Amino acid sequence: MEVITYILQLLIIILAPLAVGLGAGIDRKITARMQNRLGPPVVQPFYDIGKLLAKRPMLLSRLQVVFAGAALLFHAAALALFVAGGDLIVAFFVSGTGSICLVMGAFSARSPYSYIGGQRELLAILAYEPVLFLVVLAIGLETSFLVSGIGGGLLIALPLVLLALIPVLVILLEKSPFDVPTAHQEIMSGPYVEYSGPYLAIMEVARWFQLAFVFGLVTLFFWSADPVVSAGGKLALAFAVLFVTIIIDNITARLTRGRMVRFMLTVGVGLVAINLLVLFVIGQGAI
Amino acid sequence: MTLEEKMRMRSPWIMHFDTGSCNGCDLEVWALLTPRYDVERFGAVNRANPKQADVLLVTGPVTKRCEDRLRNLYEQTPEPKLVIACGDCASTGAPFHNCYNVNGGVDKVIPVDVYVPGCACRPEALIDALVLGLSMWREKVQKMVGEEGR
Numbered sequence: 001m002e003v004i005t006y007i008l009q010l011l012i013i014i015l016a017p018l019a020v021g022l023g024a025g026i027d028r029k030i031t032a033r034m035q036n037r038l039g040p041p042v043v044q045p046f047y048d049i050g051k052l053l054a055k056r057p058m059l060l061s062r063l064q065v066v067f068a069g070a071a072l073l074f075h076a077a078a079l080a081l082f083v084a085g086g087d088l089i090v091a092f093f094v095s096g097t098g099s100i101c102l103v104m105g106a107f108s109a110r111s112p113y114s115y116i117g118g119q120r121e122l123l124a125i126l127a128y129e130p131v132l133f134l135v136v137l138a139i140g141l142e143t144s145f146l147v148s149g150i151g152g153g154l155l156i157a158l159p160l161v162l163l164a165l166i167p168v169l170v171i172l173l174e175k176s177p178f179d180v181p182t183a184h185q186e187i188m189s190g191p192y193v194e195y196s197g198p199y200l201a202i203m204e205v206a207r208w209f210q211l212a213f214v215f216g217l218v219t220l221f222f223w224s225a226d227p228v229v230s231a232g233g234k235l236a237l238a239f240a241v242l243f244v245t246i247i248i249d250n251i252t253a254r255l256t257r258g259r260m261v262r263f264m265l266t267v268g269v270g271l272v273a274i275n276l277l278v279l280f281v282i283g284q285g286a287i
Numbered sequence: 288m289t290l291e292e293k294m295r296m297r298s299p300w301i302m303h304f305d306t307g308s309c310n311g312c313d314l315e316v317w318a319l320l321t322p323r324y325d326v327e328r329f330g331a332v333n334r335a336n337p338k339q340a341d342v343l344l345v346t347g348p349v350t351k352r353c354e355d356r357l358r359n360l361y362e363q364t365p366e367p368k369l370v371i372a373c374g375d376c377a378s379t380g381a382p383f384h385n386c387y388n389v390n391g392g393v394d395k396v397i398p399v400d401v402y403v404p405g406c407a408c409r410p411e412a413l414i415d416a417l418v419l420g421l422s423m424w425r426e427k428v429q430k431m432v433g434e435e436g437r
């Protein structure tokens with residue numbers, strides 16, 4: 001029984017980022033259909049990764065590659081911790097270290113565009129990390145900080161917390177209105193600007209791992225005793241959240257970085273706070 | 288076609304560079320990305336970054352001021368890459384041929400793989416050029432793999 005669980009966990013760790021890649025393909029397809037275009041095939045992100053890996057490597061400094069590798073390792077470790085049923089807070093901090101590695105990688109290149117991208121990525125981290133941390137805390141206070149100990153009822157108890165995760169995902173997926181780090185119209189690839197070929201592929205896969213972790217948080221909200229219903233519901237919930245972010249992406253224009261930080265630190269934090277407050281009041285009343 | 292080749296063929300990332308065109312060809316290049324021509328269905332996206340691009344779409348006669356930048360961008364694009372000269376100006380210099388301040392054609396500065404005629408070049412012709420270019424790209428890749436294998 002133990003062995004089967006381990007194999008299953010390993011499979012999820014490998015398959016989750018691939019699922020995120022597929023989600024990115026679905027995202028591009030849906031966005032294209034919304035703009036009355038045909039759009040690329042759903043597996044396009046995998047074509048891109050394959051091509052990037054096959055390109056001739058060009059690098060500015062060794063340090064950059066070290067940071068790219070570190071980002072990948074940290075994000076993968078965070079996902080592994082999460083899937084293995086470890087501590088949510090530890091997984092959150094490990095994932096945060098991965099994000100910092102991305103910024104360090106951007107700063108390690110002597111390029112103004114990379115610098116601006118790095119600065120903006122720092123601002124984005126400042127915006128989403130507190131909200132993500134509060135989400136983790138809320139989940140932990142409601143049930144347990146250990147992923148393996150989290151049971152059902154999260155969606156009913158913490159609906160606003162799930163809502164607060166949506167803008168976090170908008171930032172992480174680099175979608176408008178909060179696609180500040182990679183602002184398409186001015187600095188193009190932002191922190192990724194000096195990465196090319198295989199190294200860009202590493203960064204991309206690192207991002208898939210990071211997104212897999214955050215989507216993992218989303219899937220925690222659905223729970224059922226039947227494993228098949230549970231898995232289906234988790235997938236459906238993750239897809240629903242992805243769909244909402246796609247719609248937000250397509251109906252909004254990019255806002256300034258100041259507004260992003262302000263929105264997250266007021267509305268994002270506020271949503272979690274209100275949810276916890278209501279829970280507390282109900283809990284007091286019940287006693 | 289092996290899977291690796293297919294992956295390379297299905298994901299040509301574009302960089303567009305204007306070397307002094309009258310903006311006619313540029314508009315047609317941009318039209319490629321609009322819903323009408325939608326080259327994203329072939330996996331092409333505009334990266335506007337030579338380090339991440341595969342296909343350089345160059346428009347306009349190369350003015351002497353732009354020459355160095357064009358060479359710079361070409362050198363920053365990692366192999367295997369493809370250069371498409373879009374429009375008459377980019378192909379030969381056309382009306383600006385023999386002007387004192389232009390080089391006349393992209394191929395005076397960097398090697399060109401495909402020439403697209405027309406003033407301005409039609410988006411359909413550009414898509415044809417992209418498809419033709421990708422088959423040439425495949426040959427390039429095979430040659431590159433052969434060289435690295437040796």
Ligand code: SF4
Pocket residue numbers: 308309310311312313346347348373374375376377381405406407408
């Ligand atoms: S080919 Fe014609 S449309 Fe294109 S840049 Fe030259 S003059 Fe303008």
